Amino acid sequence: MTLELLRETLFLEKHNTRLVVLGVAFLGATAGLIGSFLLLRKQSLLGDALSHATLPGIGLAFAVMSWMGLSGRSLPGLLIGAAITGLLGVILVLAIRHTTRLKDDAAMGIVLSVFFGLGIAILKMVETIPGQSAAGLDGFIYGKTASMVWSDFFLIIGTLAVTTFITILILKELTLLCFDSNFASTEGWPTLRLDILLMGLVTAVTVVGLQAVGLILIIAFLITPPTAARFWTNRLSHMLILSTLIGAISGWIGASISALYSNLPAGAIIVITAAVIFLLSMTFGTARGVLPRYLRHRKLQKKVGRQHLLRSTYEILENTQDSPPLKNLPISMELLRKHRYWSKGELPKLIRQARAEDHVERQPTGELRLSESGFGEASRITRNHRLWELYLIKHADIAPSHVDRDADMVEHLLGAEIVQQLEAELELAKSTIESPHLIEAES
Amino acid sequence: MRPEHPPEFPLSVHDLTVAYHRKPVLWDVELNIPEGTLAGIVGPNGAGKSTLLKACLDLIPKTSGEALIYGKPYEEQRDLIAYVPQRESVDWDFPVSALDVVAMGTYRKLGWFKRIGRTQKNQAREALEQVGIGHLADRQISQLSGGQQQRVFLARALVQDARIYFMDEPFAAVDAATEQAIIELLQNLNARGKTVLCVHHDLATVSRYFDYLVLLNMRVVASGPTPETFTRENLQKTYGGKLNLLDDVAHALKNIGR
Numbered sequence: 001m002t003l004e005l006l007r008e009t010l011f012l013e014k015h016n017t018r019l020v021v022l023g024v025a026f027l028g029a030t031a032g033l034i035g036s037f038l039l040l041r042k043q044s045l046l047g048d049a050l051s052h053a054t055l056p057g058i059g060l061a062f063a064v065m066s067w068m069g070l071s072g073r074s075l076p077g078l079l080i081g082a083a084i085t086g087l088l089g090v091i092l093v094l095a096i097r098h099t100t101r102l103k104d105d106a107a108m109g110i111v112l113s114v115f116f117g118l119g120i121a122i123l124k125m126v127e128t129i130p131g132q133s134a135a136g137l138d139g140f141i142y143g144k145t146a147s148m149v150w151s152d153f154f155l156i157i158g159t160l161a162v163t164t165f166i167t168i169l170i171l172k173e174l175t176l177l178c179f180d181s182n183f184a185s186t187e188g189w190p191t192l193r194l195d196i197l198l199m200g201l202v203t204a205v206t207v208v209g210l211q212a213v214g215l216i217l218i219i220a221f222l223i224t225p226p227t228a229a230r231f232w233t234n235r236l237s238h239m240l241i242l243s244t245l246i247g248a249i250s251g252w253i254g255a256s257i258s259a260l261y262s263n264l265p266a267g268a269i270i271v272i273t274a275a276v277i278f279l280l281s282m283t284f285g286t287a288r289g290v291l292p293r294y295l296r297h298r299k300l301q302k303k304v305g306r307q308h309l310l311r312s313t314y315e316i317l318e319n320t321q322d323s324p325p326l327k328n329l330p331i332s333m334e335l336l337r338k339h340r341y342w343s344k345g346e347l348p349k350l351i352r353q354a355r356a357e358d359h360v361e362r363q364p365t366g367e368l369r370l371s372e373s374g375f376g377e378a379s380r381i382t383r384n385h386r387l388w389e390l391y392l393i394k395h396a397d398i399a400p401s402h403v404d405r406d407a408d409m410v411e412h413l414l415g416a417e418i419v420q421q422l423e424a425e426l427e428l429a430k431s432t433i434e435s436p437h438l439i440e441a442e443s
Numbered sequence: 444m445r446p447e448h449p450p451e452f453p454l455s456v457h458d459l460t461v462a463y464h465r466k467p468v469l470w471d472v473e474l475n476i477p478e479g480t481l482a483g484i485v486g487p488n489g490a491g492k493s494t495l496l497k498a499c500l501d502l503i504p505k506t507s508g509e510a511l512i513y514g515k516p517y518e519e520q521r522d523l524i525a526y527v528p529q530r531e532s533v534d535w536d537f538p539v540s541a542l543d544v545v546a547m548g549t550y551r552k553l554g555w556f557k558r559i560g561r562t563q564k565n566q567a568r569e570a571l572e573q574v575g576i577g578h579l580a581d582r583q584i585s586q587l588s589g590g591q592q593q594r595v596f597l598a599r600a601l602v603q604d605a606r607i608y609f610m611d612e613p614f615a616a617v618d619a620a621t622e623q624a625i626i627e628l629l630q631n632l633n634a635r636g637k638t639v640l641c642v643h644h645d646l647a648t649v650s651r652y653f654d655y656l657v658l659l660n661m662r663v664v665a666s667g668p669t670p671e672t673f674t675r676e677n678l679q680k681t682y683g684g685k686l687n688l689l690d691d692v693a694h695a696l697k698n699i700g701r
């Protein structure tokens with residue numbers, strides 16, 4: 001196997017694999033699109049029950065077509081059979097949910113395993129039908145792209161095109177259904193029929209995907225792309241586009257690789273590709289990925305730490321000097337260490353960081369002194385902090401949600417008038433007490 | 444009852460019984476809400492307050508009885524009604540912005556297949572301004588505080604431009620500023636002749652907020668204008684056995700005297 005061959009396959013230069021790769025990529029795109037709504041409607045597991053419930057339909061369709069004297073392996077017939085028992089499985093889950101007090105997961109577990117077991121049994125039985133070869137029917141379980149031919153291709157592309165068209169047509173209605181179905185229903189939207197339509201669209205994708213991906217793994221094709229996409233964005237439109245793309249790419253790469261190694265089932269490779277994209281998204285996703293979140297948290301920690309150090313230094317300067325103006329004198333480490341609680345190793349780290357930022361400098365005596373820029377920054381941080389404290393005390397009952405200690409521009413959030421008022425009060429307080437913490441105790 | 448109003452009430456409920464799993468939650472509810480009132484539905488936990496709203500809106504099946512909107516079934520009168528569900532009833536992690544949620548209030552008038560355009564977006568923006576969070580229009584809804592989320596729901600109801608507003612616990616778990624903003628908004632709607640029906644659980648504010656009151660505990664204990672209905676006797680009938688609430692009741696009763 002050479003890289004050249006892989007490149008040819010990926011870029012559709014090889015005639016015999018072009019069809020399969022294109023078909024599976026389109027399948028992935030459609031699955032990513034409709035899968036987004038399946039996920040947002042919180043019905044992923046129902047999709048799994050659906051795909052497993054298609055198996056008996058395949059076996060039964062084969063038997064019926066054989067008895068009618070047709071070829072038992074005609075794809076349209078098999079897929080219709082699959083769709084019928086698949087939907088039957090979904091209806092059964094819904095019926096169990098509504099008529100008994102069983103929870104969803106139990107209902108789905110039962111339906112999924114019973115239908116799958118039934119399917120396996122039926123497949124074994126139809127193998128004995130004379131004059132027909134049922135060999136290859138089990139390809140629907142794990143997926144077998146190599147068995148796709150021209151006529152299958154048109155059936156699959158046609159179904160996917162119709163599914164995509166309907167989904168895009170009712171984007172607004174599906175969004176409303178998934179977000180707030182009660183509200184949708186009071187507004188007169190037929191939520192039950194929309195739910196059925198959604199499951200119908202999922203069924204269409206599942207059924208035409210059986211041949212390529214297999215019924216066990218098709219659910220991953222529906223669910224992995226949207227979950228991966230969600231890590232990158234908080235906007236539905238972007239999520240849908242990304243999910244479609246991720247589905248298409250997974251299908252493209254997966255089908256290409258499995259076309260080269262004929263003994264590798266396409267479904268498995270596709271799912272692994274999708275999983276790799278999922279892992280990358282989970283780690284690096286800009287909206288909710290683990291790494292960006294960690295980095296944001298670290299940045300915040302650093303900022304808070306810097307504020308603590310500078311404010312503490314400033315407060316010590318205030319405490320140790322009697323008359324204004326405040327002079328920027330060196331202070332001892334001992335005072336700083338005692339001024340507030342520092343976790344183990346925190347203070348040296350913060351000082352290192354502040355020195356790198358040119359906010360403090362160490363004196364030859366071992367004492368610490370604010371730099372010129374550090375002094376200005378410390379004074380600003382301390383003032384803002386006190387304004388917020390004072391605001392909280394004065395207006396505690398009104399708007400705690402407005403408090404943002406990090407905000408550099410207090411004026412923007414509170415309005416110049418309130419800030420002026422607060423500053424006047426701060427001046428008044430300064431003459432008698434040091435920190436507005438104490439005001440609370442006094443009043 | 445004020446005779447100068449038309450005989451059809453915004454909401455009239457007759458012999459309504461609702462049962463979950465063979466256990467009745469509401470018994471023979473008989474109720475008329477007069478036009479232009481700011482009405483509170485008050486009762487202990489599990490009294491069926493939300494159930495009453497949902498049954499009137501056909502969200503849960505009625506075991507028997509009917510609920511009429513201006514004398515007609517709900518299906519024919521949807522245009523007249525805005526519904527604000529309980530905040531916890533939806534997933535606030537959903538990937539939409541505050542503006543998107545508010546725009547959902549325009550979907551019904553828009554009809555099938557059509558997408559929202561500038562008109563709808565402007566309507567939604569205006570409604571968000573009215574509830575005081577216009578600056579948060581593009582924020583993803585999970586990044587809003589509880590009070591802000593409640594305001595988003597309220598803005599969606601404003602966009603619907605209804606005649607009757609059904610609100611399920613709009614004051615539940617919101618900050619004081621939001622509570623104040625919401626009640627002002629409801630009073631404002633009320634002043635413009637809208638009827639507002641509000642499930643509420645805080646007895647201390649009942650007489651301040653509502654001019655009409657429905658006391659509910661699986662059945663309607665009493666209903667009528669607040670001054671006549673909010674009495675010691677009625678409250679004891681409503682909250683009777685709920686000992687843990689007696690302090691609450693005593694506190695509320697103290698306010699009646701004033």
